Amino acid sequence: MADETWQWVSTGVTNVGNVRKINEDAMLDLPQRGLWVVADGMGGHQAGDVASSSIVQALSEIGEHDRPSKLVDELEDRLIEVNRKLFEMSKSDGQSHVIGSTVAAVVALPAHCLCVWAGDSRVYRLRNFELEQLTVDHSEVEELIAEGSLDRSEAAGYPGENVITRAVGGEEELVLEYQLFPMQHKDRYMICSDGLYKDIETEEIREMMSEGSTADVCQKLLSCALSRRCSDNVSIVTMDFERR
Numbered sequence: 001m002a003d004e005t006w007q008w009v010s011t012g013v014t015n016v017g018n019v020r021k022i023n024e025d026a027m028l029d030l031p032q033r034g035l036w037v038v039a040d041g042m043g044g045h046q047a048g049d050v051a052s053s054s055i056v057q058a059l060s061e062i063g064e065h066d067r068p069s070k071l072v073d074e075l076e077d078r079l080i081e082v083n084r085k086l087f088e089m090s091k092s093d094g095q096s097h098v099i100g101s102t103v104a105a106v107v108a109l110p111a112h113c114l115c116v117w118a119g120d121s122r123v124y125r126l127r128n129f130e131l132e133q134l135t136v137d138h139s140e141v142e143e144l145i146a147e148g149s150l151d152r153s154e155a156a157g158y159p160g161e162n163v164i165t166r167a168v169g170g171e172e173e174l175v176l177e178y179q180l181f182p183m184q185h186k187d188r189y190m191i192c193s194d195g196l197y198k199d200i201e202t203e204e205i206r207e208m209m210s211e212g213s214t215a216d217v218c219q220k221l222l223s224c225a226l227s228r229r230c231s232d233n234v235s236i237v238t239m240d241f242e243r244r
Helices: 048-060 068-091 140-146 200-207 216-226
Strands: 006-015 027-032 034-042 103-108 112-118 121-125 129-134 177-182 187-192 234-243
Touching: 006 027, 006 048, 006 216, 027 048, 027 234, 034 048, 034 187, 034 234, 048 068, 068 103, 068 112, 068 129, 103 200, 103 234, 112 121, 129 200, 187 200, 187 216, 200 216, 216 234
Parallel strands: none
Antiparallel strands: 006 234, 027 034, 034 103, 103 112, 112 177, 121 129, 121 187, 187 234
């Protein structure tokens, strides 16, 4: 599918992994709307699969819009509504537990890609065989690195490395982060849950993203993750953009 200037193809996969019994991830591959999403239900909490599937279901019903701003407004409104419902659900039985999920989305706009996220699911871009992480994790570790209290080389294995600071359903008010990137011919984007990048090094991701179709990339990355410990669920969506 495409707009008048750009065309794209995409592939998405999700897998329970090698350890967990339930897949709390959900992904959306919706090229006809120029929309791709990964949501990772908060592991160890109740109803993480409900949270992630609620996000994907809500965004799968997004409408057609003549103006890009209307599409983005609807996406934001739908996520805010899911946040409201999940937050209310978490309080409904009088207990204080979290029913939440990360979200990372890419939206194709005229000549640009918009990244929208909350949590530690990530968006990467491969351009001219160079891989760049476009999103910054909303996590305790990233906050400590930003304030200079923790060196990035010490982040792996840090006691709070799994603690995220934003999620859909995590707080009464949802705060999303947005970044807009100009499209470039032959850009390849990839969205993933943390189950992928915790088991695969960045250079390995770059190498696997550098060859083959979007379907090939998804399968290579998933197979590599499953060949390792893969103690978490894994979700991957890959998109190629080309100028007509």
